Structures are given as C-alpha cells and as structure tokens.
Amino acid sequence: MQKTLFLAATLALSAVFSAGASPSRSPARTVQVRPYKGPVYSIFFHPLISEPREAFAVSSKQVFMDEWFVTVSEFKKVLASLYQRGFVLVSPRQFYVKEADGRWEKKDVLLPVGKKPLILSEDDVNYYKTMRTHGVISRLWVDPEGRLAGILTLPDGTSKVVYDNEVPQVLERFISVHPDFSLDGARGIIGETGYYGAFGYPDVANPKAFDHDNQVYQATKVAQKLRQMGWEFASHSYDHETAVREPDAQFEAAEKLWMKEIGPIVGPTPYYIFPFGELWNEDRTRMNFLNSLGFSYYFGVDRRASVGYADGSILLGRVAVDGRSLRLGAPSLRIFMDTKKILDPDRASLKYR
Numbered sequence: 001m002q003k004t005l006f007l008a009a010t011l012a013l014s015a016v017f018s019a020g021a022s023p024s025r026s027p028a029r030t031v032q033v034r035p036y037k038g039p040v041y042s043i044f045f046h047p048l049i050s051e052p053r054e055a056f057a058v059s060s061k062q063v064f065m066d067e068w069f070v071t072v073s074e075f076k077k078v079l080a081s082l083y084q085r086g087f088v089l090v091s092p093r094q095f096y097v098k099e100a101d102g103r104w105e106k107k108d109v110l111l112p113v114g115k116k117p118l119i120l121s122e123d124d125v126n127y128y129k130t131m132r133t134h135g136v137i138s139r140l141w142v143d144p145e146g147r148l149a150g151i152l153t154l155p156d157g158t159s160k161v162v163y164d165n166e167v168p169q170v171l172e173r174f175i176s177v178h179p180d181f182s183l184d185g186a187r188g189i190i191g192e193t194g195y196y197g198a199f200g201y202p203d204v205a206n207p208k209a210f211d212h213d214n215q216v217y218q219a220t221k222v223a224q225k226l227r228q229m230g231w232e233f234a235s236h237s238y239d240h241e242t243a244v245r246e247p248d249a250q251f252e253a254a255e256k257l258w259m260k261e262i263g264p265i266v267g268p269t270p271y272y273i274f275p276f277g278e279l280w281n282e283d284r285t286r287m288n289f290l291n292s293l294g295f296s297y298y299f300g301v302d303r304r305a306s307v308g309y310a311d312g313s314i315l316l317g318r319v320a321v322d323g324r325s326l327r328l329g330a331p332s333l334r335i336f337m338d339t340k341k342i343l344d345p346d347r348a349s350l351k352y353r
C-alpha cells in the first residue's frame with residue numbers, strides 16, 4: 001500500500017437548505033486514491049428512445065428499434081447501476097497516450113480506491129430518418145438560454161422542446177447529483193457520420209440546400225455546447241457502409257467529405273469508430289488512409305473492452321448496450337448491470353418474439 005496516496009477533496013456541495021435553516025458547509029472529505037492498473041471498461045449506446053410506444057409499435061422498423069436502441073428510462077437505470085458498482089467516466093486520452101517515439105503507453109491514472117474507469121460513447125448522433133420517426137428526438141439544439149435542448153417531433157407533426165431525453169442531457173443531470181461519476185470532467189465520445197449531416201441537421205451534408213448555412217451554424221453551436229460540457233467527438237465514417245460494399249476510392253472520397261463537412265463542426269479528433277463494429281485494422285490501405293487524416297484511436301465492438309495495437313494506432317473494443325443485449329441478458333453486460341432490472345416494461349410486452 002506504499003503507493004496509496006491521499007487526496008483531500010472538497011466535494012461539491014449538494015447543500016441541503018431546509019426551510020429556515022442557515023446554509024452550512026459540509027466538511028472536506030478525504031478520498032483515498034491510488035494508481036489504477038486494471039482494465040479500462042468501455043460501453044456504447046445509440047440515441048435514446050424518448051417515446052417507447054412509438055418505437056415499439058408494430059411497424060417495419062419495430063425489430064430494428066427494439067434491437068439497437070435503449071429507452072430514456074432504461075438509460076437512467078443503467079447510469080444508476082454503473083455508479084452504484086463503482087464505475088467512473090474517463091476519457092481514452094487520460095489512459096492511453098502515444099509517446100513521441102510512436103509507442104503507446106497506458107498511464108497509471110490516480111483513481112479513488114474501488115473505482116473502475118469507464119469510457120462511454122454514443123454512436124450515430126445524427127438522428128437519421130428512421131430514428132426521428134420512431135420515438136427518438138429529431139435534433140439537438142442550443143436554446144436561447146444556452147441550454148442543450150432536443151426537438152421531439154410527435155406523430156401528429158407538432159414538435160416540442162425536451163431537456164431530459166438524450167444521453168448528454170440525462171448524464172448531465174446525473175453528474176450534477178453525483179459529481180464523482182466523472183474523472184476530471186470527462187463525459188463521453190459522440191460518434192458522427194456525415195451522409196445525413198450532424199446532430200439532426202441533414203442539410204449540413206447538402207451545400208446547395210437553401211438552409212445549409214443556418215444548419216451548419218446550429219450544428220456548430222451544438223458541438224460547442226457539448227464540448228464545454230466535456231464531450232469529445234469521433235468520426236463514425238461518412239457513409240456508415242461495410243467495407244465489403246464500398247470500394248477504396250469511393251470510401252476515401254467519402255471520408256474526405258467527412259473532413260470537409262463534419263470536421264469543422266466538431267473540431268479535430270483522433271477518434272474513429274468503425275461502422276457496424278467491423279474491424280478494419282487488417283486492411284492496411286484503409287488504415288494508412290485513415291491514419292493520414294489524423295486518426296489514431298480506433299473503436300470497435302466486442303464482448304469485453306479489449307485493447308490492441310496496429311501500426312501506430314490503438315484499437316479499443318466496446319461493449320454494446322442495446323435492446324438486444326439487454327433482452328438477452330448478455331454476459332458482456334454482467335459486470336455493469338442486472339439486465340432484468342433495466343428492461344423497459346413497454347419493451348418486455350412486445351409480442352413478436
């Protein structure tokens with residue numbers, strides 16, 4: 001225990017002001033920290049389902065929505081479980097650093113004793129048509145007060161502004177109550193494709209559209225707000241296409257479009273999330289090209305958060321938290337949650353299985 005260090009941390013005051021009582025300061029609490037040597041965990045989500053009845057209604061997309069998405073209430077339960085089990089949100093950059101000589105080093109980051117580091121990511125925060133017509137918000141928006149809002153379009157065509165319906169919103173509220181769920185302000189990584197614009201602004205990908213400039217402006221405001229909150233960004237490819245179906249020349253042209261249209265909105269990033277979790281690391285042509293665009297951290301999907309290295313890049317596995325893994329009680333989720341306690345009753349009542 002020689003290496004154990006002590007850190008006096010004054011916890012943010014979630015001060016309790018009962019009526020008539022005078023405000024009092026809580027005493028500084030000592031948190032014991034030590035260099036963390038264990039695994040870094042990693043999970044990912046897709047945009048959240050705000051309206052389960054719409055998402056799970058009988059339609060051609062019913063199975064799609066059930067398999068790949070979790071609901072707002074499920075996400076809230078997942079967060080509570082992660083916190084209760086000692087996970088703390090971190091950034092990959094805090095743990096994995098590429099040294100000047102090109103070697104990757106895993107840092108022994110100081111963590112409170114008993115805490116486990118967790119990288120959280122959210123893929124496809126583009127609000128494709130399928131999502132926005134099946135109970136997911138249609139875009140993020142920074143409201144006139146500077147808050148991160150979501151626009152939810154209802155089946156009757158009307159829209160409402162919502163503040164507790166997407167991963168960054170729900171997470172922010174959770175961290176305001178549990179500040180020690182985040183290490184040094186870390187939040188997560190948001191993966192953006194390009195073919196449908198960014199953050200629910202499809203005309204970003206359509207330079208000739210009448211609304212193009214305004215949508216770029218709105219999407220940029222969203223990205224700035226998320227960055228202030230502690231979020232980082234990743235490319236999730238431009239086309240979200242499998243390597244089998246997209247020849248290299250077409251792929252490279254599309255990735256250049258990502259750098260041109262989405263890059264300026266989210267800012268430079270070393271993170272790249274493979275579409276469909278397909279591992280491209282064996283494909284030297286593709287990897288050399290992506291490395292030349294400035295990417296060096298690559299994220300896939302697997303049953304545990306594996307770590308691998310390939311020609312100057314690091315490959316990080318992620319565990320999927322989606323309807324399918326929740327419903328099946330996937331063993332990969334066992335360390336994070338008891339899936340039976342997470343499943344939304346609306347989902348469990350689906351009849352088609």
Ligand SMILES: [Zn+2]
Pocket residue numbers: 123124236240275276
């Ligand atoms: Zn995806």
